[in-house]
Amino acid sequence: MASKTRVTIIGGGIGGYPAAIRAARMGAAVTLIEKDVLGGTCLNRGCIPTKALLHAGEVVHTMQESEIFGISCKGYAVDFAAVAKRKDTVVKQLRIGVESLLKTKKIRMIKGTATFKDASTLRILETEEELASDRILIATGSSPSRLKFEGADGPDVLDSTRMLELTELPGSIVIIGGGVIGVEFAQIFSRLGVRVTILEAMENLIPGFDGEIAQALEKSLEGAGIDIMTRASVTGISHNAGGNDVRFRIDGKESTVTGDKVVMAVGRRPEMAGLGVERIGLATEKGALKVDEFMQTSVPHIYAAGDVTGGIMLAHMAAAESECAIRNALGEKRPMSYRTVPGCIYTSPEVAGVGLTEEAARERYKDVEIGRFPFFACGKALVINRTAGIVKIVSEKKYKEVLGVHIIGPRATDMIAEAVLGMSLEMTVEELAEAIHPHPTLTEAIAESAMTLHGGAIHMP
Amino acid sequence: MPVEIIMPKLGLTMTEGQIVEWKIKEGESIRKGDILFVLETEKVTYDVESPGDGILAKILIQEGKSVPVGTVVGYLARPGEDVSGLSPAGLPAAGQASSDRETPPCPPETQEVVPPGSEEGPQGRIKASPLAKKTAAANYVDLRTVKGTGSGGRILRSDVEAELGRKKSGADIPAMPAATDEDRLVPFSGMRRAIAKKMLASKVETAQTYMSVTVDAGNVMEYREALLPLIEEQYGVRATITDLMMKITASAIRMHPIINTRWTDKGLLYLKDVHMGMAMALNEGLIVPVIRNIHDKGLGQIARDRSDLIRKGKENRFLPDDISGSTFTLSAMGMYGIEQFTSNINLPENAILAVGAIIDKPVAQNGAVVIRPVMTITLSYDHRAIDGAEAGKFMRTLKSFIEKPIRILA
Numbered sequence: 001m002a003s004k005t006r007v008t009i010i011g012g013g014i015g016g017y018p019a020a021i022r023a024a025r026m027g028a029a030v031t032l033i034e035k036d037v038l039g040g041t042c043l044n045r046g047c048i049p050t051k052a053l054l055h056a057g058e059v060v061h062t063m064q065e066s067e068i069f070g071i072s073c074k075g076y077a078v079d080f081a082a083v084a085k086r087k088d089t090v091v092k093q094l095r096i097g098v099e100s101l102l103k104t105k106k107i108r109m110i111k112g113t114a115t116f117k118d119a120s121t122l123r124i125l126e127t128e129e130e131l132a133s134d135r136i137l138i139a140t141g142s143s144p145s146r147l148k149f150e151g152a153d154g155p156d157v158l159d160s161t162r163m164l165e166l167t168e169l170p171g172s173i174v175i176i177g178g179g180v181i182g183v184e185f186a187q188i189f190s191r192l193g194v195r196v197t198i199l200e201a202m203e204n205l206i207p208g209f210d211g212e213i214a215q216a217l218e219k220s221l222e223g224a225g226i227d228i229m230t231r232a233s234v235t236g237i238s239h240n241a242g243g244n245d246v247r248f249r250i251d252g253k254e255s256t257v258t259g260d261k262v263v264m265a266v267g268r269r270p271e272m273a274g275l276g277v278e279r280i281g282l283a284t285e286k287g288a289l290k291v292d293e294f295m296q297t298s299v300p301h302i303y304a305a306g307d308v309t310g311g312i313m314l315a316h317m318a319a320a321e322s323e324c325a326i327r328n329a330l331g332e333k334r335p336m337s338y339r340t341v342p343g344c345i346y347t348s349p350e351v352a353g354v355g356l357t358e359e360a361a362r363e364r365y366k367d368v369e370i371g372r373f374p375f376f377a378c379g380k381a382l383v384i385n386r387t388a389g390i391v392k393i394v395s396e397k398k399y400k401e402v403l404g405v406h407i408i409g410p411r412a413t414d415m416i417a418e419a420v421l422g423m424s425l426e427m428t429v430e431e432l433a434e435a436i437h438p439h440p441t442l443t444e445a446i447a448e449s450a451m452t453l454h455g456g457a458i459h460m461p
Numbered sequence: 462m463p464v465e466i467i468m469p470k471l472g473l474t475m476t477e478g479q480i481v482e483w484k485i486k487e488g489e490s491i492r493k494g495d496i497l498f499v500l501e502t503e504k505v506t507y508d509v510e511s512p513g514d515g516i517l518a519k520i521l522i523q524e525g526k527s528v529p530v531g532t533v534v535g536y537l538a539r540p541g542e543d544v545s546g547l548s549p550a551g552l553p554a555a556g557q558a559s560s561d562r563e564t565p566p567c568p569p570e571t572q573e574v575v576p577p578g579s580e581e582g583p584q585g586r587i588k589a590s591p592l593a594k595k596t597a598a599a600n601y602v603d604l605r606t607v608k609g610t611g612s613g614g615r616i617l618r619s620d621v622e623a624e625l626g627r628k629k630s631g632a633d634i635p636a637m638p639a640a641t642d643e644d645r646l647v648p649f650s651g652m653r654r655a656i657a658k659k660m661l662a663s664k665v666e667t668a669q670t671y672m673s674v675t676v677d678a679g680n681v682m683e684y685r686e687a688l689l690p691l692i693e694e695q696y697g698v699r700a701t702i703t704d705l706m707m708k709i710t711a712s713a714i715r716m717h718p719i720i721n722t723r724w725t726d727k728g729l730l731y732l733k734d735v736h737m738g739m740a741m742a743l744n745e746g747l748i749v750p751v752i753r754n755i756h757d758k759g760l761g762q763i764a765r766d767r768s769d770l771i772r773k774g775k776e777n778r779f780l781p782d783d784i785s786g787s788t789f790t791l792s793a794m795g796m797y798g799i800e801q802f803t804s805n806i807n808l809p810e811n812a813i814l815a816v817g818a819i820i821d822k823p824v825a826q827n828g829a830v831v832i833r834p835v836m837t838i839t840l841s842y843d844h845r846a847i848d849g850a851e852a853g854k855f856m857r858t859l860k861s862f863i864e865k866p867i868r869i870l871a
Binding site: 397398400401425426427428430431 | 590591592593595596599617620
């Protein structure tokens with residue numbers, strides 16, 4: 001009997017553990033090395049805990065608006081310690097789930113830090129065990145970036161990881177960075193009664209998303225009482241008894257905003273500490289591991305996936321890259337496609353987009369058409385009292401290919417899946433408009449938006 | 462209940478058919494066995510008979526439309542039977558008029574009927590993305606010629622664009638010159654497309670090489686004359702020189718198995734049996750009916766098979782199995798007085814024999830010039846599989862068999 005291919009995966013996050021399961025399913029002998037806990041950033045310090053907190057905020061909001069539905073919810077109280085505990089319970093349960101999946105697949109798990117001894121041998125620093133492998137997947141993820149300015153290392157300047165460890169609510173926070181992480185933290189704490197200010201260096205919040213959608217989100221967050229300063233570059237933080245004075249400059253004019261805590265939400269950087277990639281000559285680019293379209297590094301039997309490869313750092317993209325990487329490592333040959341990677345923000349209203357933004361589409365195609373449909377014209381949206389937002393579709397004129405779908409509104413992050421599937425199948429506006437959407441649902445807004453480019457919407461004048 | 466008329470499946474390879482012509486109009490009556498409609502596949506046209514007596518109650522698929530095998534194309538009803546509520550699936554149509562409403566049903570003007578699981582559209586069951594289909598339609602690309610690289614072989618826009626790129630530079634189809642009274646555009650039939658595709662593939666995908674030899678045809682003519690009455694009496698057909706040439710060629714092929722091979726990705730496939738294709742001209746184009754296991758058949762049986770196939774061809778009654786599976790093809794042009802010509806290999810075969818006319822010519826024999834009936838035969842062979850020496854040996858055997866046909870009895 002042929003001996004099994006020995007696959008070692010470094011990192012037990014969303015870019016690592018699914019690859020371990022896939023490799024085991026494909027008949028490999030799999031070892032997974034994780035220096036901390038299974039589930040990585042996504043499960044322990046990112047997607048899942050933030051969503052748990054956001055949902056708590058949604059519950060608060062439901063209480064606040066319950067009178068609209070004829071239900072009185074006076075006298076509720078937010079016990080943030082309990083909220084944090086519930087978040088931890090969810091995280092723990094999911095972690096146990098991942099662990100049992102790996103056990104079921106007979107994947108060997110090593111808790112420790114991996115370092116390359118040579119291109120085929122990994123050493124575990126804590127135990128000095130050495131592992132020989134036929135194929136290696138590096139999925140070591142990322143860690144929060146920190147800007148360098150005066151006071152950036154102050155005791156109240158926290159990154160996303162430390163923010164999630166809070167068990168008491170601060171009175172006010174200043175968030176540096178209005179990207180996905182920044183706006184979600186803003187939403188969480190604002191809903192729980194904290195005064196929130198966002199400082200964003202760019203023209204709009206959530207850079208990279210469709211401009212019109214980003215502006216709509218900005219208005220919505222401002223409407224919820226969040227202070228937002230765009231084109232604001234932070235120059236320093238002074239820690240004092242009254243809190244933390246964050247100094248920033250807009251168009252050359254300096255101002256200050258004060259917060260009990262300062263959140264550093266300025267993105268993430270690939271994590272390769274201790275790995276010793278330079279020892280085996282792995283090529284890097286801008287601090288990230290360099291891979292080709294097959295997720296192969298410069299060393300043929302070593303692959304990499306997820307945040308460590310740089311680019312847009314999203315959990316679902318890491319999962320897709322790791323699937324692609326491990327299949328290629330085990331003999332298949334399929335390139336990774338980034339054409340339909342959705343981006344999701346779990347604010348209220350939610351934001352989701354896939355494909356080209358209007359700006360990018362206009363740059364690439366001469367003629368583009370934009371379809372829009374507002375949720376206020378959607379029956380189900382009115383039923384649930386979530387009428388803010390639109391579905392926006394970007395298509396080219398020649399064949400009416402759907403180039404991008406951008407949603408701000410209720411359940412946008414769930415609804416975007418339809419657009420992802422359709423676009424991956426190269427749909428045109430016709431298919432989207434003519435597909436029978438269930439009634440009454442929020443998805444009708446997608447169909448109606450497509451109809452505006454295909455003979456006209458029904459529920460719009 | 463009205464009877465469904467379905468697109469029949471003629472042979473294993475048929476997946477869809479095009480209705481070329483309805484022989485009767487809606488409302489007209491027809492008897493069982495009369496021709497109801499004519500269908501065309503890539504390979505053949507075929508007259509479809511009525512499954513019973515009745516009236517053609519409804520035509521669902523109009524002329525010129527291609528539909529998958531098994532699709533209901535119309536309904537046959539008894540006189541007086543109500544067919545107003547019939548839908549393509551044979552179920553009452555949705556929103557059918559109730560007895561007290563006067564809403565006439567809409568005639569399905571150019572309705573496509575597509576069974577579940579297949580993709581809609583004029584191409585029938587072709588896996589292609591919507592965008593690929595639109596790109597193909599706009600650029601006159603036949604999706605059947607495009608290789609899909611998407612999941613499960615699905616054709617994507619990039620595949621259509623790659624196909625466009627393979628076409629001549631200036632991928633845009635030039636505008637048609639304005640038609641004058643003398644010019645006329647005849648749209649390609651399925652058969653013409655199939656011929657074009659096969660001929661081009663033959664030239665592009667093989668290393669065709671040719672060799673000719675002139676043979677004395679005197680004995681062949683004598684043998685035929687001698688056997689004519691016997692065969693006519695026993696088989697009821699007149700044997701032709703071509704029949705005899707096919708018989709002789711089959712015997713030579715048995716001596717040189719390399720000629721009866723097929724090029725495959727894995728290696729050279731030697732085929733045990735010889736199935737002889739014979740090139741035949743129909744009004745619509747070229748077709749190659751097949752005489753199966755010709756090596757086991759006598760001249761009389763070969764003549765009978767050939768005669769049956771020609772009749773089938775003239776009557777549009779070829780089934781796909783009659784015109785597929787040949788292992789070697791013979792093409793004769795004697796009837797047009799062509800002395801010498803080359804044929805294109807009939808893929809996936811590895812060789813084809815072109816047989817010229819028998820012509821009286823002066824030849825040197827025993828030091829004297831005499832007039833003899835001679836014939837030039839030309840072998841086209843795929844040099845990837847068959848070396849010149851092997852082809853030469855085969856032609857030497859063939860020449861010796863033609864000049865002394867008694868040798869095939871050895």
